[in-house]
Amino acid sequence: MTKLKNLKKSTKSNLITFGIVILFYIVVQILSGADLLTSSFSGQLVPICAYVVLAVSLNLTVGILGELSLGHAGFMSVGAFAGTLVWVLLCETAPAWLALILAFVVGGIAAGLFGVVVGVPVLRLSGDYLAIVTLAFGEIVKNFMNACYLGYDSTGIHFSLKDSASMGLADDGVVLINGAMGITGVTKASNFTIGIVLVLITLIVVLNLIHSRAGRAITAIRDNEIAAQSIGIQITRYKLMAFITSAVFAGLAGVLYSLNFSTLVAKKFDYNTSILILVFVVLGGIGNIRGSVIAAAILTVLPELLRSMNDYRMLIYAIVLIVMMIFNQSPQMIAWRKRIAERFAARRAKGKHPTKEVG
Amino acid sequence: MKKFVSAMLAATMALSLAACGSTADTSSEASESTSTAASTDSTAAESGATGEAASGTPIKLGGIGPITGATAVYGTAVKNGEELAVNEINAAAGYTVFDWKFEDDEGDAEKALNAYNTLKDWDMQVLVGPVTSTPSLSVGAETVNDNMFMLTPSASAEDVANCGDNVFQMCFTDPNQGKVSADYIADNALGTKIGVIYDSSDAYSTGIYDAFTTEAEAKGLEIVTAEAFNSDNKSDLSTQLAKCSDAGADLVFLPIYYTEASQILVAANKSGYEPTFFGCDGMDGILAVEGFDTSLAENLMMLCPFSAYGEDETTKTFVSAYEEAYGSTPNQFAADAYDCVYAIYQCVQAGKINGDMSASEICDALKTEFTTMSFGGTTGENQTWDASGMISKAPKVYVIKNGAYELAA
Structure with a gap:
C-alpha cells in the first residue's frame, strides 16, 4: 500500500486506466461464461474496442498535440482496406494467426504512410486550416475507395477507377475491391480478446509517449509553439511523431473494425464517423485519455440502449449527448460538482472525527 | 447555474418527449391488440364450427431497415408494407399468427448487425430484411451461422443471395x-x-x-x-x-x-x-x-415488378389498404415487403412451420418450402426461388402514360 502511494501521480493514473480496461474484460468474460450476456451487447464488444482505440489515438492529435483533425476516419479507412485485403488474400493459405498479425501490421503501416503523406505538408498549417485539410483528406480517401476497382487473375493485378468491366479481368479473375460495394465475403476474424489486446497496446504506447521526453516536447509545442522553438525543440519532428502515431492506431482500429464484419464499404468512413470519434474525445475531455476510453464505450452502447424509444431514439441520443457535454465540461458544472464533492468530503470528515468539530 | 437550469430543462424535455412517444406507441399497440382480440372473438365461433383450432404460438417475425438516415424512404416503405401484411394476416386468421418487430439499421452494416442481435434477444424466428444491400451482406453472414431464415424484400446485390442457402430475395438481383x-x-x-x-x-x-x-x-x-x-x-x-x-x-x-x-x-x-x-x-x-x-x-x-395501378385483385386490395393506412401510394419496396410476409404465411398455411418450432427448424422447413413452392403476390404470379435463394418472376416493363403505369407492349 505504501508502495502504491509512493508511485508517481501519472503512473497511478495510468494504472487505473489499465485496471478499468482489464476489469471490463474480466467481467465480460465471466458474464459470457455464465451465458448472461445478450447477443446485442456481445455484438458490440468489438466495435467498442475499435472506437476506444480510435478515440485514444485521436486524443493524441487533438488533446496532446493540440491540432484539430477531422479526417480520422480516413486513416481508419486506409487501415481497414489494406488490412482486410491482406486478410482476404492470406486467410485461406497461411495460418490464421499469421494472416491476422500481417493484416494488422500492413493496416497500421499503410495508415502510418498516409499519416506521413498528409502530415508533412499539412502540419505546416495549424488550427482551422489544418482541420479543413484533414477533412478534405478524409473525403478524398472515401471517394477514391468508392471508385476503386481491384482484382487479379492469372495475368496479374488489374485496377480501374471507372467500373469493374474496364478492369479487363480474365474468366478466372477474382474481384477484390468492387467499387461502391467494397470488399464482400470477408471471413470474420476479430474477437473481443483481440480487441482488448489492441486497446491495451494503444494505451501503453500512447500513455508512455505522453509521459516521455518526446511527449513533454509535444505538449510544449501545443502550449506555445514559439517558446518551444526558442528552446530548441524540433517542431516538425515532434508534430509528425504525434500525428503519425495517431494515424497508425487509427489504421489498426480500422483493421479490427472491418474484420468484425463480412462486408467493408468506403461509405462508412465518411466525415460523420470522423466527427463521431471527435465527439468521444471532446466528451471524455480533450487530453484526457481515460475519459476517451470511457466516453467511446458509453457513446457506442448508448444508441443501442435507446432502441426501446423507437422513433425518438436519435432525438433522445442527441439530447443525452448535450446534457452529458454540459454536465461534464461546462465550467459552472465542474465548479458545482466540486462543491458537492467538497460537501461530501466535509460530511465524511465530520463522521470520522466528531471530536474535532467540538474543538 | 444558468447552464445547470438549461440542462435540467433539456432533460425534462427529453423525458416528456419520451413519455409522449411511449404513450402514443402503447395506445396504438393497445388498439391493435384489442382489434385482434375482437376479431378473435368473432372468428372463434367459426373456427369452432370448422373444428380447426384457430390458434397457436405466434411466429416471431423480425424486420430490419433504415428508418433514419439517407435511405430512410425505402426503409419506411418496407416497414409499412410488413406492418400492413402482418395486421391483415392476424386479423384474417383470427389469432396472432405473427408477432412482428422492426428495428432501425440506418442503412449501415454495423447498426444492422446490432439490430439483428437485438431481434435475436427478442427470440426472433424469421427475419424479413434488411432493406439495403450492404447491411444485408453483413447480417446475411450472421444468419448463416445461426441458421436463421432470412428473406430480404429489396436487397438486390447478387452477393446477398450467395451469403448462404438460408438467404432468399424477393426482388430481382441487380x-x-x-x-x-x-x-x-x-x-x-x-x-x-x-x-x-x-x-x-x-x-x-x-x-x-x-x-x-x-x-x-x-x-x-x-x-x-x-x-x-x-x-x-x-x-x-x-x-x-x-x-x-x-x-x-x-x-x-x-x-x-x-x-x-x-x-x-x-x-x-x-x-x-x-x-x-x-x-x-x-x-x-x-x-x-x-x-x-x-x-x-x-x-x-x-x-x-410492381405497379400500383395494376388491375388484379391482390394489387388493388393492397394499394387501397396501404393508402388508407399510410396516406400514400405504395411503391415496389412496400409491395416486396408485403409479399415477403405473405410468402412466409403461405408456408404457415401449408402447415410447414409454426411458432413452437425453433428458429433453426423453421429455417430448414422454409428452405425446402421456398425452393419448391410457387407464390403469387402483388409483385407477380408464379414466383419461384432457386436453391441459391434468387427469385425468378416475369419481368414487366411499364411505360408512364397519363400519370399512370401502363404495361409496355
Missing part, C-alpha cells in the same frame, strides 16, 4: 435487372445509341450498370457514353445529361433511384433534350416525388 433491361431494349429496338447515367457510389446502381454494359455489348447495343455521379454531388445532374445529349444518345438508361431520376427529367425538359428514358425498379415512386411535375415523366419506361 445483374438480372441490368441484363433484362439490355435484352428488352435490344429486342424492341428502343434505341441505337445509348447513354447511361448511374450513381458510382451506390452498390445497386453500379451492379445494374455493370451487367447492363456486358449484356449490351453482347446484344450489339452501342453505349455512347456512361456518366457517373456519386452521393456527394448529386444535387445537379444536368452536366451528365448534357454529355449524353452531346454524344447523341437517343435512349438514356437510368439505373438509379427516383429522386435523382426526377432531377434528370426536369433538366432534360429545360434543355429540350428528348431521348427515351429507361429505368429499373428504383424508378418506381417517381410519380410521388414532392414538387415534381409528373407530366415530365410521360413516356418514361421502367423495368419493375
Whole structure:
C-alpha cells in the first residue's frame, strides 16, 4: 500500500486506466461464461474496442498535440482496406494467426504512410486550416475507395477507377475491391480478446509517449509553439511523431473494425464517423485519455440502449449527448460538482472525527 | 447555474418527449391488440364450427431497415408494407399468427448487425430484411451461422443471395435487372445509341450498370457514353445529361433511384433534350416525388415488378389498404415487403412451420418450402426461388402514360 502511494501521480493514473480496461474484460468474460450476456451487447464488444482505440489515438492529435483533425476516419479507412485485403488474400493459405498479425501490421503501416503523406505538408498549417485539410483528406480517401476497382487473375493485378468491366479481368479473375460495394465475403476474424489486446497496446504506447521526453516536447509545442522553438525543440519532428502515431492506431482500429464484419464499404468512413470519434474525445475531455476510453464505450452502447424509444431514439441520443457535454465540461458544472464533492468530503470528515468539530 | 437550469430543462424535455412517444406507441399497440382480440372473438365461433383450432404460438417475425438516415424512404416503405401484411394476416386468421418487430439499421452494416442481435434477444424466428444491400451482406453472414431464415424484400446485390442457402430475395438481383433491361431494349429496338447515367457510389446502381454494359455489348447495343455521379454531388445532374445529349444518345438508361431520376427529367425538359428514358425498379415512386411535375415523366419506361395501378385483385386490395393506412401510394419496396410476409404465411398455411418450432427448424422447413413452392403476390404470379435463394418472376416493363403505369407492349 505504501508502495502504491509512493508511485508517481501519472503512473497511478495510468494504472487505473489499465485496471478499468482489464476489469471490463474480466467481467465480460465471466458474464459470457455464465451465458448472461445478450447477443446485442456481445455484438458490440468489438466495435467498442475499435472506437476506444480510435478515440485514444485521436486524443493524441487533438488533446496532446493540440491540432484539430477531422479526417480520422480516413486513416481508419486506409487501415481497414489494406488490412482486410491482406486478410482476404492470406486467410485461406497461411495460418490464421499469421494472416491476422500481417493484416494488422500492413493496416497500421499503410495508415502510418498516409499519416506521413498528409502530415508533412499539412502540419505546416495549424488550427482551422489544418482541420479543413484533414477533412478534405478524409473525403478524398472515401471517394477514391468508392471508385476503386481491384482484382487479379492469372495475368496479374488489374485496377480501374471507372467500373469493374474496364478492369479487363480474365474468366478466372477474382474481384477484390468492387467499387461502391467494397470488399464482400470477408471471413470474420476479430474477437473481443483481440480487441482488448489492441486497446491495451494503444494505451501503453500512447500513455508512455505522453509521459516521455518526446511527449513533454509535444505538449510544449501545443502550449506555445514559439517558446518551444526558442528552446530548441524540433517542431516538425515532434508534430509528425504525434500525428503519425495517431494515424497508425487509427489504421489498426480500422483493421479490427472491418474484420468484425463480412462486408467493408468506403461509405462508412465518411466525415460523420470522423466527427463521431471527435465527439468521444471532446466528451471524455480533450487530453484526457481515460475519459476517451470511457466516453467511446458509453457513446457506442448508448444508441443501442435507446432502441426501446423507437422513433425518438436519435432525438433522445442527441439530447443525452448535450446534457452529458454540459454536465461534464461546462465550467459552472465542474465548479458545482466540486462543491458537492467538497460537501461530501466535509460530511465524511465530520463522521470520522466528531471530536474535532467540538474543538 | 444558468447552464445547470438549461440542462435540467433539456432533460425534462427529453423525458416528456419520451413519455409522449411511449404513450402514443402503447395506445396504438393497445388498439391493435384489442382489434385482434375482437376479431378473435368473432372468428372463434367459426373456427369452432370448422373444428380447426384457430390458434397457436405466434411466429416471431423480425424486420430490419433504415428508418433514419439517407435511405430512410425505402426503409419506411418496407416497414409499412410488413406492418400492413402482418395486421391483415392476424386479423384474417383470427389469432396472432405473427408477432412482428422492426428495428432501425440506418442503412449501415454495423447498426444492422446490432439490430439483428437485438431481434435475436427478442427470440426472433424469421427475419424479413434488411432493406439495403450492404447491411444485408453483413447480417446475411450472421444468419448463416445461426441458421436463421432470412428473406430480404429489396436487397438486390447478387452477393446477398450467395451469403448462404438460408438467404432468399424477393426482388430481382441487380445483374438480372441490368441484363433484362439490355435484352428488352435490344429486342424492341428502343434505341441505337445509348447513354447511361448511374450513381458510382451506390452498390445497386453500379451492379445494374455493370451487367447492363456486358449484356449490351453482347446484344450489339452501342453505349455512347456512361456518366457517373456519386452521393456527394448529386444535387445537379444536368452536366451528365448534357454529355449524353452531346454524344447523341437517343435512349438514356437510368439505373438509379427516383429522386435523382426526377432531377434528370426536369433538366432534360429545360434543355429540350428528348431521348427515351429507361429505368429499373428504383424508378418506381417517381410519380410521388414532392414538387415534381409528373407530366415530365410521360413516356418514361421502367423495368419493375410492381405497379400500383395494376388491375388484379391482390394489387388493388393492397394499394387501397396501404393508402388508407399510410396516406400514400405504395411503391415496389412496400409491395416486396408485403409479399415477403405473405410468402412466409403461405408456408404457415401449408402447415410447414409454426411458432413452437425453433428458429433453426423453421429455417430448414422454409428452405425446402421456398425452393419448391410457387407464390403469387402483388409483385407477380408464379414466383419461384432457386436453391441459391434468387427469385425468378416475369419481368414487366411499364411505360408512364397519363400519370399512370401502363404495361409496355
